[in-house]
Amino acid sequence: MxxxxxxxxxxxxxxxxxxxxxxxxxxxIKPVDPAMARDTMQRCHLPFLDIPYRFVHTIKVAFPGGRTxxxxxxxxxxxxTKTIQSVIMTIEGFxxxxxxxxxxxxxxxxxxxxxxxxxxGYMMDDVRLIFLTPDGRLSDTGVFEDGSTVCRYYVKxxxxxxxxxxxxxxxxxxxxxxxxxxxxxxxxxxLQDRIPGMVELNAFGFREYTLRLNLINAEPFSPExxxxxxxxxxxxxx
Amino acid sequence: xxxxxxxxxxxREVLVVGILFCSAVMLGWADNWEDIEKESSNIRSVxxxxxxxxxxxxxxxxxxxxxxxxxxxxDSVRWEYTSPVKSVLxxxxxxxxxxxxxxxxxxEDSGVSLESMQIVLQEISKWSRxxxxxxxxxxxxxxxxxxxxxxxxxxxxxxxxxxxxxxxxLSPDRQATISSVKIIENKGSYTLFEFTDVQINGxxxxxxxxxxx
Numbered sequence: 001m002x003x004x005x006x007x008x009x010x011x012x013x014x015x016x017x018x019x020x021x022x023x024x025x026x027x028x029i030k031p032v033d034p035a036m037a038r039d040t041m042q043r044c045h046l047p048f049l050d051i052p053y054r055f056v057h058t059i060k061v062a063f064p065g066g067r068t069x070x071x072x073x074x075x076x077x078x079x080x081t082k083t084i085q086s087v088i089m090t091i092e093g094f095x096x097x098x099x100x101x102x103x104x105x106x107x108x109x110x111x112x113x114x115x116x117x118x119x120x121g122y123m124m125d126d127v128r129l130i131f132l133t134p135d136g137r138l139s140d141t142g143v144f145e146d147g148s149t150v151c152r153y154y155v156k157x158x159x160x161x162x163x164x165x166x167x168x169x170x171x172x173x174x175x176x177x178x179x180x181x182x183x184x185x186x187x188x189x190x191l192q193d194r195i196p197g198m199v200e201l202n203a204f205g206f207r208e209y210t211l212r213l214n215l216i217n218a219e220p221f222s223p224e225x226x227x228x229x230x231x232x233x234x235x236x237x238x
Numbered sequence: 239x240x241x242x243x244x245x246x247x248x249x250r251e252v253l254v255v256g257i258l259f260c261s262a263v264m265l266g267w268a269d270n271w272e273d274i275e276k277e278s279s280n281i282r283s284v285x286x287x288x289x290x291x292x293x294x295x296x297x298x299x300x301x302x303x304x305x306x307x308x309x310x311x312x313d314s315v316r317w318e319y320t321s322p323v324k325s326v327l328x329x330x331x332x333x334x335x336x337x338x339x340x341x342x343x344x345x346e347d348s349g350v351s352l353e354s355m356q357i358v359l360q361e362i363s364k365w366s367r368x369x370x371x372x373x374x375x376x377x378x379x380x381x382x383x384x385x386x387x388x389x390x391x392x393x394x395x396x397x398x399x400x401x402x403x404x405x406x407x408l409s410p411d412r413q414a415t416i417s418s419v420k421i422i423e424n425k426g427s428y429t430l431f432e433f434t435d436v437q438i439n440g441x442x443x444x445x446x447x448x449x450x451x
Binding site (some may be wrong): 054056058061066067068069070072074076080085087089090093094095098108111114216217221 | 290292294296298302303319322323338340345346347348371376395396399400421423424428429
């Protein structure tokens with residue numbers, strides 16, 4: 001009899017979980033006047049710079065339980081080719097991770113624990129989410145209840161990305177799984193000339209963490225500069 | 239995304255801070271290890287300003303950081319960055335802590351393990367006595383001449399993946415201190431530290447090594 005009660009309880013829990021999951025749905029987008037659709041789409045491009053840019057941030061990483069750490073991140077990207085180069089180093093200047101993305105991730109340097117399996121891929125996904133227009137089909141545009149502009153992209157085999165631009169021109173980017181579970185949320189603060197002074201990325205689900213990027217420096221650059229890796233750089237000690 | 243917390247990177251980070259600290263205390267012109275060891279034995283305290291230039295291929299111009307450095311024998315160190323990030327690393331009586339300024343003041347980084355600290359402090363203890371030769375982690379070469387240099391090359395494969403070599407350039411002036419420390423990671427990527435306003439054997443308050451602010 002006890003066993004039956006246990007099974008019944010488990011079944012109820014499973015059904016509740018299933019019900020909650022099946023009830024997950026994306027935020028409702030209210031349509032806008034068709035005449036305004038073009039403006040809405042243009043507004044959704046506000047978060048994404050259209051020329052090659054290089055950012056230097058301090059990145060504070062926080063995990064559940066209060067563990068934190070701070071590193072310096074350098075990110076250079078070219079929106080035209082969707083290429084990214086990313087370097088993480090300690091405040092003391094030691095490069096822990098150096099990778100580029102051009103259709104696929106190429107790791108130039110990764111010291112333990114940055115050489116962990118899948119780390120480079122996950123990290124580049126986060127960087128792309130923050131800096132580049134989503135790679136996906138624009139399926140819907142409109143506004144949320146609070147008047148924020150929103151563009152919804154369906155990303156092949158990768159769920160949905162909502163780009164939300166608020167009335168004050170700050171923005172949020174939300175990434176959902178195929179089952180509409182919120183996986184990532186990017187929030188921007190202290191905007192100046194389309195450059196946020198702070199970006200916060202919250203990762204939900206199995207691996208929870210928060211990245212808080214505080215801007216040190218942002219500048220446009222020539223994409224050729226990235227290709228010129230200094231293989232002939234002097235190795236002397238002078 | 240489990241970074242910051244493993245022993246390896248923390249150990250290397252602190253190891254290099256150790257190298258820098260020892261570089262700063264090595265005074266005077268020297269063309270043999272005995273001179274360096276002799277000079278180092280007189281050091282009771284050091285304070286200095288430092289600038290740090292990070293050069294790498296992704297940056298068209300170097301990333302500059304500045305800060306202060308304090309040392310008191312036998313084992314108290316404060317390595318403080320004032321810009322662009324405010325960060326303090328404290329080593330005192332075998333205990334090491336690192337703090338970074340956030341929105342709610344200085345917050346302790348949870349990335350440095352006790353084991354790493356012990357190893358590094360042992361190394362620092364050797365270097366502070368000018369004992370570069372016979373070091374477990376680095377081979378040392380002393381190059382004399384008008385601009386004397388000490389070149390440290392990692393012995394371990396793990397460390398050499400992080401650092402190609404370290405070049406400590408001493409001032410050609412006998413009365414002066416070292417002119418720079420260059421930590422070369424690979425071609426095109428290096429960090430250059432320069433020390434100024436170096437004060438030797440001056441009074442440094444105990445609180446400097448105990449309190450972050």
